[in-house]
Amino acid sequence: MVIEWLKFRVDSASREQFIQQDEKIWTASLSTYPGFLGKEVWIEPNAAGKVIFTIHWQTREQWKSIPVKNLVEIEQKFAAVMRKMNIKYKMIESKEFQIRKFPSKQ
Numbered sequence: 001m002v003i004e005w006l007k008f009r010v011d012s013a014s015r016e017q018f019i020q021q022d023e024k025i026w027t028a029s030l031s032t033y034p035g036f037l038g039k040e041v042w043i044e045p046n047a048a049g050k051v052i053f054t055i056h057w058q059t060r061e062q063w064k065s066i067p068v069k070n071l072v073e074i075e076q077k078f079a080a081v082m083r084k085m086n087i088k089y090k091m092i093e094s095k096e097f098q099i100r101k102f103p104s105k106q
Contacts, residue, residue, distance in 0.1 A: 001037065002063060004055040007093040012048035014087040019051060021085070025078045029070075030055065035062025050092075060096075 010018045019041055027039050037056040044050055057063035082089060 001099045002057045002060045003097040003099070004053075004057065004063060005093075005095040005097060006053045006055070006091060008051045008053075008089050009049055009092050010051055010089040011087065014085070015043070015048060015051060017085060018082070018087055018089055021078065021081050021087075022053070025081065026074060029074045030066075033062070033066050035059055035065075060098075 008018070022041075030036050030039070035058040037058055039056065040054045042052040042054065044052075055063075
């Protein structure tokens with residue numbers, strides 16, 4: 001399993017709307033691609049203006065096989081909704097993690 005880890009800065013008053021629209025647009029779109037296993041939203045109690053998404057992919061190859069053109073279209077749709085709702089956001093960090101497999105004890 002591979003984890004796509006994304007951290008965003010968003011106005012704290014708009015955080016819930018940002019998360020809801022991300023679910024409607026990004027998560028709904030990504031879930032149609034092979035290898036998508038799920039997505040979590042992490043919020044920091046002491047940092048209301050930060051949102052972290054962890055997207056779980058079966059393999060890196062499946063994740064990276066999504067056409068860039070499709071990702072651009074999804075982002076354009078999301079950005080248009082954010083503009084309409086007057087919500088400013090910025091991705092401030094992105095990382096990739098892999099789950100380490102431990103040898104089984106016998």
